Amino acid sequence: MIIVMKPDSPESEIENIIGEVKQWQLTPEKIQGTTQVVIGLVGDTATMEISRIQELSPWIQEVLRVGKPFKRASLEFRHGHYSEVVVNTPNGPVPFGKNHPVVVVAGPCSVENEEMIIETAKRVKAAGAHFLRGGAYKPRTSPYAFQGHGESALELLAAARAATGLGIITEVMDTADLEKVAEVADVIQVGARNMQNFSLLKKVGAQDKPVLLKRGMAATIDDWLMAAEYILASGNNNVILCERGIRTFDQKYTRNTLDLSVIPVLRDLTHLPMMIDASHGTGKSDYVPSMSIAALAAGADSLMIEVHPNPAKALSDGPQSLTPEKFDRLMQELSVIGKTVGRWSQPAVALA
Amino acid sequence: MIIVMKPDSPESEIENIIGEVKQWQLTPEKIQGTTQVVIGLVGDTATMEISRIQELSPWIQEVLRVGKPFKRASLEFRHGHYSEVVVNTPNGPVPFGKNHPVVVVAGPCSVENEEMIIETAKRVKAAGAHFLRGGAYKPRTSPYAFQGHGESALELLAAARAATGLGIITEVMDTADLEKVAEVADVIQVGARNMQNFSLLKKVGAQDKPVLLKRGMAATIDDWLMAAEYILASGNNNVILCERGIRTFDQKYTRNTLDLSVIPVLRDLTHLPMMIDASHGTGKSDYVPSMSIAALAAGADSLMIEVHPNPAKALSDGPQSLTPEKFDRLMQELSVIGKTVGRWSQPAVALA
């Protein structure tokens, strides 16, 4: 940490700060600039809050952090080794990570009925997907919109899992539902709107299933990694980060702005695997193929793609869902790029 | 609702849409433009989702909503009459609303210990505040930061209430804690990070205590009013909206961008009372007075102001807290403007 004092700060104030800081087992080092004094704090400041220091004196102009605010999520924490999150599915273990083939997660926004979810599961499996996504509990902007079938949808997901062997990814919205969701899900999703629902983060961190953590609409990279840190600090090391578009000033042609630059940025900062969801990221099915291909080419570890057997009749998010036919075509295109960049799984795995 | 068809849409597709729409008890009216067809949907479309319609055909260019997506929160729902939310406090009922004096809510970010919360309560009461704010459960970006004293802090708030007669406003973060919080709080706060925690919204809507709903960091006005709609639709009519700053591209000198224009905008759209929190809105105590005065002059119904007996030692949010002395001075300045605009409560009330 570095404390920058305001110009003309009284010497007594500086001494005061230095005294306080020493009590925190930190070694202060003072640099006398031409107009301002700067105090470097040497020691373990990783989990120290900036605001705690700022409050020490009204003469403090700014407190700057050297190093990152997150710790367990950082690449340094694992000495530069990238994590792999291995998920056990009926079809066998599927690893997410930098050194593994890209993992494709596909399925409808919400689970509507048995026939549709099983049909979709079979179609996406045949096309090469490794996981089925589908919402039982749906966060909807309007209280009058379809809120998901809840518990009964979880049963349908279990049936689709049994029928296809695909792993299941589904969202939990309430700590009260966690146990039920964890019974069915192979990966538990925390949605964008709950990214800073810290109670929920602690509870998914205190159970065993891997967690897919979507980025909040206005979450900085640091906010997002700090949310992951909540889960890691609660004892669960299996966290996958999912970019799904951020909110910017232009929402006319795309619902969100898909921030693909997180791919190299996260690779620099964290050991955790990352997924790109171009369906929510753009909100329009026409834009999903090119953005999914771009994500794969840029190095994403996993792709989430919404697929619905009949988007025109979907109970939610139809406009961003691909038909199974379009998904087949996209998987074909992805496989070409995926093989080129060495991130495509062998047919044997896809068909396992 | 208005459906805008793409140029050169096939006639059969248009007929198809018209057929579907009639099944929904809506009357479609077609306008043939020079290049595009537009279909107006006459009937009750208030709670209909745009995406449901958009999915009807790939030839639909856009679906535009006429009227607002929210209903119970709208000013029209109460035929232009503004709500008043009356909160019973030991000192007597305190009404929030357009036709009432401005209500001042003050107190520390978090409840730290008995002495500090009771001292603060006494000081802010003496200065004319009507409510004490103070966090028992604290949403913090970092898992390593102070998370609030939880249940024991609720007891201290109850003690401060008993000691001063002030109403209590405190935050609930988890549906599991709602009952405990509701026992102590006169107004239950839903924080910015939980504004779209729909499980929580439904549950605070299903109980009786008034709810203070903070605006999310990236919430549009519509998102915010839809969140209020969740509470209203669940049966609780006592909702107060609180602006606390939004996230924009400039976060160097203020933590958030306080959007004071919500004051006239909300007055146009909704009957609900509104509060402005300049402490979170700016993040710096030096900027709180001018922004609180501006909010009052612009017509806010209530002000939230963080006050801490010793900001330099605060466990959270010290940099944005006023000292009791600075709060006294600000209340003095507010009273001058408040009297000028006819929104200041008589001393008799402040001292009740």
Added chain:
Amino acid sequence: MIIVMKPDSPESEIENIIGEVKQWQLTPEKIQGTTQVVIGLVGDTATMEISRIQELSPWIQEVLRVGKPFKRASLEFRHGHYSEVVVNTPNGPVPFGKNHPVVVVAGPCSVENEEMIIETAKRVKAAGAHFLRGGAYKPRTSPYAFQGHGESALELLAAARAATGLGIITEVMDTADLEKVAEVADVIQVGARNMQNFSLLKKVGAQDKPVLLKRGMAATIDDWLMAAEYILASGNNNVILCERGIRTFDQKYTRNTLDLSVIPVLRDLTHLPMMIDASHGTGKSDYVPSMSIAALAAGADSLMIEVHPNPAKALSDGPQSLTPEKFDRLMQELSVIGKTVGRWSQPAVALA
């Protein structure tokens, strides 16, 4: 400046940087932290670019600036004394600044014809305005929209000036027009879209008329003050800053988000006077009164308010213009608050 090295930077790299920096007449001071080295640069770094330093080595993690990137615009540059910008108008000198009454600038978006501009000038003068605003050259999003009457409109502004004695504020869009504009204008406006048109900034800085510098739609406070610095560094000290709303994620009910917190922030950072334009800031005439009143209460030095004799027939920006009657009423309300906060000019001045 502070250089933060990446963890495990080679000692030779650090020595290298220290060597380079010494050649720039700076004194490097090294702090050895537990995982990272930090190098403080002592000396005159105010006008040094961060990127120049960052390029010294790929082992540099970050370069942090201590102090501000602007110099002449800073409050320190004038040792804490606030500037006053005094503009000579036919009615006498009008000072803008912290220690002067609020200055009101009113008039239409664009100059449409002689009758309308002279009528408007008379009406706003009668209501107490000190300046007439009106566009001769108009920046319009669409090439098909009315672009202003150009040179002939400048003549009409001169006529309105002669008829009322009001000072004239009008925009320059092209360096080629500067001379013509400067002949008529008492204050030359640089619009939001040209805030970083550096050629234009240098040229308005190299002439004598005071300059009104509007904040760009996505300009940070630092960007804005650096744009002012261009004018100041070119020799013109008479700069007034004008906030007119920034672009954020919500543009449904207001065209821009008026950032009133710039009032206390700028007061902290710069000696320059500041103006608030609630007409562009909100884009809706209904919201202009409350936001103008808020700006005055918060301490703005000047207000810009669009007034049009017949907004329904305006050639541009009608929806945000007040009628003369509404402007009269607003001036009445402003005078009440203005007197309360001691920032309202005596009638004698308004009628001078």
Added chain:
Amino acid sequence: MIIVMKPDSPESEIENIIGEVKQWQLTPEKIQGTTQVVIGLVGDTATMEISRIQELSPWIQEVLRVGKPFKRASLEFRHGHYSEVVVNTPNGPVPFGKNHPVVVVAGPCSVENEEMIIETAKRVKAAGAHFLRGGAYKPRTSPYAFQGHGESALELLAAARAATGLGIITEVMDTADLEKVAEVADVIQVGARNMQNFSLLKKVGAQDKPVLLKRGMAATIDDWLMAAEYILASGNNNVILCERGIRTFDQKYTRNTLDLSVIPVLRDLTHLPMMIDASHGTGKSDYVPSMSIAALAAGADSLMIEVHPNPAKALSDGPQSLTPEKFDRLMQELSVIGKTVGRWSQPAVALA
């Protein structure tokens, strides 16, 4: 255009609007909804301003545009045929467009001296680039930063062109410099900060050289295409759009947020070719390769990549420049993906 009236609008007001609108040669069609009236305007409204209509009555709730605000830039204007912009360079004509190989533009941020620019030109040509970029006039946030060598740098660009046969892309910042720039440049760049410098747009539109139009930092897609429309409407059809990152709430790890979703969006909306500048888009050389590869995979027509022989000594934007060695490697990777997607030029062309 669609006019949405407020609930309970008086019939006389509606008749009034209908009367006005007929005078504009438009056919109004009225739809009577359950609470609101909607009026469709049939006729040529493409170049009509929304605000002109909104001003017709205070009872108008909203005016919605059917179809796009731009015309010449729209894909419909060319009946679904994509433009190609063919630039004549000493090495032969280079076409930009959907049906052509990707065009690579490389070079330093600014032209520093003869040796560096010629060396860079030779290196990027050898690696397969088609154009040399390099700034003679540089828009810099600070007046104290290097502003470019101006006219003398133009001569050096001409020398590099002569030495290598590469086409030249360089920026014009001031209408006064246009002629000089056009003498040397094969493509004239309008920078992000001047995207809405309408005087400059009109003047580059009135000359013959192709124009590269960078997206403004806070420009919506519509704003950007309207800026292109200025150039097209002034008579110059050779416009290339360049995405270079937008400003969002997170600027810690990337300077801007590169919006790659413009690739499919622009393809839907406009016939104009598009370029992606990942160097400015991310601001960090480490992130340029993956984002350039993503852009190519997603279908961009052209890539701009900053290359500097010695980034550590660059006079501007060093941190985002690749060394020639890294550029060689990136071109190698691009060629693999480019061949896979069928957008890579034959060696014969690159060496022409």
